[in-house]
Amino acid sequence: MELHAGNRGRLVAALRAHLSASGRPLHGIVLLKGGEEQTLYCTDRVPLFRQESYFAYLFGVREPGFYGAVDIASGQSMLFAPRLTLDDAVWNGEKDLSFFKDRYKVDYVFYVDELAQVLLSQFSEHGEPLLFLLYGKNTDSGNYSKPASFEGIEKFDTDLSTLHPILTECRVIKSDMELAFIQYANDVSSKAHIEVMRQIKPGMKESQLESIFIHHASMHEGCRHCSYTCICATGQNSSTLHYGHAGAPNDQTLNDGDMALMDMGAEYNFYGSDITCSYPINGKFKRNQTIIYNAVLRAHNDVISHMQPGVKWIDMHKLAEQRILESLKKENIIHGDIGDMMNQRLGAVFMPHGLGHLLGIDTHDPGGYPEGLERPEEPGLRSLRTIRELKEGMVITVEPGCYFIGALLRHAKDDPSSSKFFNWEKIEMYKSFGGIRIESNLYVTAQGCKNLTNCPRETWEIEAVMAGAPWPSRGDCSSATTTENGLPKA
Amino acid sequence: MELHAGNRGRLVAALRAHLSASGRPLHGIVLLKGGEEQTLYCTDRVPLFRQESYFAYLFGVREPGFYGAVDIASGQSMLFAPRLTLDDAVWNGEKDLSFFKDRYKVDYVFYVDELAQVLLSQFSEHGEPLLFLLYGKNTDSGNYSKPASFEGIEKFDTDLSTLHPILTECRVIKSDMELAFIQYANDVSSKAHIEVMRQIKPGMKESQLESIFIHHASMHEGCRHCSYTCICATGQNSSTLHYGHAGAPNDQTLNDGDMALMDMGAEYNFYGSDITCSYPINGKFKRNQTIIYNAVLRAHNDVISHMQPGVKWIDMHKLAEQRILESLKKENIIHGDIGDMMNQRLGAVFMPHGLGHLLGIDTHDPGGYPEGLERPEEPGLRSLRTIRELKEGMVITVEPGCYFIGALLRHAKDDPSSSKFFNWEKIEMYKSFGGIRIESNLYVTAQGCKNLTNCPRETWEIEAVMAGAPWPSRGDCSSATTTENGLPKA
Numbered sequence: 001m002e003l004h005a006g007n008r009g010r011l012v013a014a015l016r017a018h019l020s021a022s023g024r025p026l027h028g029i030v031l032l033k034g035g036e037e038q039t040l041y042c043t044d045r046v047p048l049f050r051q052e053s054y055f056a057y058l059f060g061v062r063e064p065g066f067y068g069a070v071d072i073a074s075g076q077s078m079l080f081a082p083r084l085t086l087d088d089a090v091w092n093g094e095k096d097l098s099f100f101k102d103r104y105k106v107d108y109v110f111y112v113d114e115l116a117q118v119l120l121s122q123f124s125e126h127g128e129p130l131l132f133l134l135y136g137k138n139t140d141s142g143n144y145s146k147p148a149s150f151e152g153i154e155k156f157d158t159d160l161s162t163l164h165p166i167l168t169e170c171r172v173i174k175s176d177m178e179l180a181f182i183q184y185a186n187d188v189s190s191k192a193h194i195e196v197m198r199q200i201k202p203g204m205k206e207s208q209l210e211s212i213f214i215h216h217a218s219m220h221e222g223c224r225h226c227s228y229t230c231i232c233a234t235g236q237n238s239s240t241l242h243y244g245h246a247g248a249p250n251d252q253t254l255n256d257g258d259m260a261l262m263d264m265g266a267e268y269n270f271y272g273s274d275i276t277c278s279y280p281i282n283g284k285f286k287r288n289q290t291i292i293y294n295a296v297l298r299a300h301n302d303v304i305s306h307m308q309p310g311v312k313w314i315d316m317h318k319l320a321e322q323r324i325l326e327s328l329k330k331e332n333i334i335h336g337d338i339g340d341m342m343n344q345r346l347g348a349v350f351m352p353h354g355l356g357h358l359l360g361i362d363t364h365d366p367g368g369y370p371e372g373l374e375r376p377e378e379p380g381l382r383s384l385r386t387i388r389e390l391k392e393g394m395v396i397t398v399e400p401g402c403y404f405i406g407a408l409l410r411h412a413k414d415d416p417s418s419s420k421f422f423n424w425e426k427i428e429m430y431k432s433f434g435g436i437r438i439e440s441n442l443y444v445t446a447q448g449c450k451n452l453t454n455c456p457r458e459t460w461e462i463e464a465v466m467a468g469a470p471w472p473s474r475g476d477c478s479s480a481t482t483t484e485n486g487l488p489k490a
Numbered sequence: 491m492e493l494h495a496g497n498r499g500r501l502v503a504a505l506r507a508h509l510s511a512s513g514r515p516l517h518g519i520v521l522l523k524g525g526e527e528q529t530l531y532c533t534d535r536v537p538l539f540r541q542e543s544y545f546a547y548l549f550g551v552r553e554p555g556f557y558g559a560v561d562i563a564s565g566q567s568m569l570f571a572p573r574l575t576l577d578d579a580v581w582n583g584e585k586d587l588s589f590f591k592d593r594y595k596v597d598y599v600f601y602v603d604e605l606a607q608v609l610l611s612q613f614s615e616h617g618e619p620l621l622f623l624l625y626g627k628n629t630d631s632g633n634y635s636k637p638a639s640f641e642g643i644e645k646f647d648t649d650l651s652t653l654h655p656i657l658t659e660c661r662v663i664k665s666d667m668e669l670a671f672i673q674y675a676n677d678v679s680s681k682a683h684i685e686v687m688r689q690i691k692p693g694m695k696e697s698q699l700e701s702i703f704i705h706h707a708s709m710h711e712g713c714r715h716c717s718y719t720c721i722c723a724t725g726q727n728s729s730t731l732h733y734g735h736a737g738a739p740n741d742q743t744l745n746d747g748d749m750a751l752m753d754m755g756a757e758y759n760f761y762g763s764d765i766t767c768s769y770p771i772n773g774k775f776k777r778n779q780t781i782i783y784n785a786v787l788r789a790h791n792d793v794i795s796h797m798q799p800g801v802k803w804i805d806m807h808k809l810a811e812q813r814i815l816e817s818l819k820k821e822n823i824i825h826g827d828i829g830d831m832m833n834q835r836l837g838a839v840f841m842p843h844g845l846g847h848l849l850g851i852d853t854h855d856p857g858g859y860p861e862g863l864e865r866p867e868e869p870g871l872r873s874l875r876t877i878r879e880l881k882e883g884m885v886i887t888v889e890p891g892c893y894f895i896g897a898l899l900r901h902a903k904d905d906p907s908s909s910k911f912f913n914w915e916k917i918e919m920y921k922s923f924g925g926i927r928i929e930s931n932l933y934v935t936a937q938g939c940k941n942l943t944n945c946p947r948e949t950w951e952i953e954a955v956m957a958g959a960p961w962p963s964r965g966d967c968s969s970a971t972t973t974e975n976g977l978p979k980a
Contacts, residue, residue, distance in 0.1 A: 035531060039631055039633060041525060041542045041543065041633075041635070042541065042542065042627075042628040042633040042634060042635040043628055043630065043631055043633070043635075043852050043854065043856075044628070044630040044631035044633075044854055045718065045852060045853060045854070046718075046719070046735075047719075048719050048735070048736060049528065049735065049736035049737075050736070051736075052531045053531065062736050062737055063736060063737035064737075064741070065738070084507060086897055086898075086901065089895075089897040090731060090842050090895055090898060091730070091731045091732045092730060092731075092732055092735060092737065092738070093727075093730040093733065093737070093738050094896065094897055095737070117643040118885065137532075138532040138533055140533065140534040140648060141529055141533055141534035142533060143529065143531075143532040143533070143534075144532060145531070146532075203710070207708060207712065207714060208708075208709055210708070210714075211704075211705055211708040211709040212709070214701075214704070214705070215701055215704070215705035215709070218697060218698075218701040218704075219698055219701040219702070219705070222695070222697065224740075225696060228535065228539050229536070229537075237583075240581070240582060240583040241580060241581045241582075242581045242582055243582075243583065244538065244540075245538070245582060246538060246539035246540070246552050246553060246554070247539075247552055247553035247554075247582065247583070247585075248582070248583050249552070249714060250714075269755070293503060335746075362533050362535060362867075363535060364533065364534055364535070365502075367532075372790075391878075392632050405579075405580055406584065407576055407579040407580060407584055408576075408580060411576065469562060485729070
């Protein structure tokens with residue numbers, strides 16, 4: 001709960017600085033509404049509740065139906081809990097206000113039905129009653145957060161524009177305690193990935209790999225949620241970027257000789273991880289697998305070597321594209337001038353997604369496009385969830401990939417200005433290859449970055465671990481084994 | 491897919507019979523809209539999609555965004571798939587209409603944007619265009635299903651009242667193929683429960699029991715979903731009926747000497763199971779645990795012995811209450827006349843939930859209160875999700891329980907008309923006992939019922955299995971080991 005108190009503290013400081021700078025009085029109350037439990041369609045089936053992320057950031061409350069407030073003048077925090085009926089006590093358990101005060105370490109806890117009265121009383125000495133509500137666009141989904149509403153809100157002035165960008169920016173820069181949770185989620189997920197790597201064999205089902213991962217994270221490490229639906233794609237399935245969804249539920253049998261692309265991350269106390277490992281199902285890289293794998297690994301490592309505050313993320317994306325194109329050219333899969341290819345946005349045929357995204361309480365953490373920063377429109381670049389300059393304290397994924405996606409290749413073939421770059425005979429040989437992605441989670445430091453993920457990345461490391469060699473080769477499974485530039489120590 | 495074709499066949503037959511009986515023409519089209527993928531709050535996080543249950547029943551489609559239609563005159567079936575963009579192909583995979591036609595074995599597949607045109611063309615020879623849409627109340631949640639809507643719907647007459655009760659009634663009576671899936675889900679869950687039973691020991695976390703169950707069902711049996719959030723309640727937690735939710739996330743450490751109440755069920759191809767086992771964490775029943783356990787087991791077994799078509803479910807509920815009260819009286823936990831207790835609804839203090847509910851594609855399958863059947867208002871009885879007469883082909887849970895719930899006991903103590911029945915000194919001894927529930931899934935046959943669940947139920951069986959004895963003692967883990975009356979063979 002110290003973590004969430006720290007988050008509130010940073011928000012209050014940032015809001016005060018903003019209000020000061022605009023010559024506004026340092027008063028008002030931040031009010032957020034937590035998530036509500038949802039039933040599925042018309043039934044009474046209730047999927048496991050997961051708190052709304054901004055609310056989780058500030059209050060860490062795991063129950064549905066709460067409101068939370070922070071007084072800007074005093075910094076004091078308040079929670080408002082739903083008033084429980086006798087039926088609620090029987091079905092969901094008895095909890096009184098002191099339980100919540102104790103658990104969530106806030107200054108006061110009241111009932112939701114006391115909201116208007118309690119908030120009004122806060123303003124008796126502090127001028128006009130003013131509420132800062134959360135309203136703003138999530139630039140990944142295009143959806144807007146819903147500002148809190150309650151009976152009696154008409155007695156307050158409300159400010160809908162100030163809070164969202166400031167709170168979002170607080171979330172972009174991780175505190176040490178937040179980092180510790182993301183590191184823990186990374187440690188858990190790195191270990192769980194290695195567990196899958198060790199158990200995988202031809203004849204299994206993709207869903208069993210998902211099961212091994214989830215079980216490891218929940219059985220041994222206390223992670224009840226994953227950050228997202230597990231992508232356990234083998235063979236050609238790995239060219240479907242979000243394979244694993246309900247329509248493609250990791251249900252293929254594993255073929256000897258195919259590659260596996262495993263994109264899975266556990267979540268702990270709301271904070272997530274997002275890790276992808278790619279490796280051969282039978283534990284031995286074939287030549288063409290090594291070629292594509294190393295093309296992606298070189299992009300992954302080069303990006304990490306260049307990361308530091310001030311570096312523009314769009315440049316890192318282009319760097320990754322360029323490294324991949326260079327490798328493909330070297331193998332005569334494509335030909336021509338790399339600069340021309342870059343101008344033609346050829347990289348987007350092989351890597352149609354963005355290089356990486358902010359990571360935190362949301363897998364795609366908000367703040368990628370603050371006011372004034374426009375999303376690019378070109379193929380590949382438009383998939384970037386951020387194009388910001390890196391700042392110390394950001395956590396961002398680095399996840400270059402190289403895929404042979406039928407729909408995109410056909411599209412490229414139909415366009416003479418891109419078609420000319422391809423060696424279509426070679427491409428044909430890769431048509432059922434699928435794709436490879438390598439994804440690590442990086443923390444931006446003052447001088448560079450720190451890799452929070454610790455999975456074997458070199459082909460020989462992967463082959464050794466799959467054959468039973470210990471990992472990590474020394475020390476624990478945390479970032480201690482990474483260099484200042486964020487790459488695993490050789 | 492044969493199962494879903496069978497479901498459509500039964501619906502068409504039932505609709506035709508209904509239309510005939512009302513002297514209406516046997517024409518029109520049943521149109522349902524499948525579920526849509528939902529994002530979480532304002533983010534782009536997409537929880538794993540689960541199809542809407544009525545749509546799953548008729549079409550078995552696992553993807554979001556579909557419509558499905560059945561022509562009443564011809565019995566022909568149509569699916570309407572969302573038209574995919576190039577981006578959809580890249581992120582979610584390429585699938586054309588023939589893929590869906592092949593997979594879902596319907597007569598035609600079109601795109602959603604062709605809906606109005608295709609449906610209108612069906613009516614060129616069959617009179618006025620009439621759509622039967624699904625609109626009606628789910629009596630567990632109180633929510634209404636949303637009738638399908640689409641661009642151009644104003645060109646059709648729509649009937650909102652006919653379909654829902656008829657389709658719901660189809661779902662109440664299970665076909666042999668539906669039964670086979672529910673049996674499979676029961677087999678998986680029975681085995682997974684036994685796995686948990688064998689691994690449980692003091693010092694573990696409740697969440698680890700959840701993890702063992704889920705892993706067993708998904709790793710070895712292909713069940714990706716559970717029917718509901720796992721309830722892994724130990725000690726006093728077991729008196730919270732829906733323990734395990736986000737606010738009480740199975741996070742207690744297991745104490746030697748406490749009981750465990752494990753309510754968990756796997757789902758397979760939409761069809762679910764709902765099973766509860768109660769047993770001592772350390773594998774040995776203490777005297778007071780045996781007393782309460784056997785009180786519940788006697789209720790469970792007596793109800794099952796009485797089940798057959800024509801029996802009223804509310805009478806079964808009362809029978810269970812009576813058996814539990816009798817056992818508690820025998821132990822001097824309560825005293826007085828059992829009839830007086832029943833009139834006072836004393837059973838609801840110890841078992842505030844209903845005896846059981848219909849089970850199928852929904853854990854709480856619909857149809858519990860068809861038109862004309864009113865929910866009772868008395869404590870305990872009002873929690874019943876159905877009070878219907880049993881019919882051959884129903885699948886229903888039998889889940890008596892006996893709990894020592896602080897809030898209800900205080901309530902009962904404050905009321906002299908109920909307080910007099912309690913031996914409060916004895917009750918005090920049970921105040922941190924928690925509760926016990928035993929839950930099996932029963933299929934109503936022509937002469938009785940068949941128990942689909944196969945878990946050890948007698949205290950000695952449980953102790954033996956927990957000590958490592960094989961289970962089931964003979965044959966496989968299916969209903970083959972139950973007698974005609976649905977009880978496990980001794």
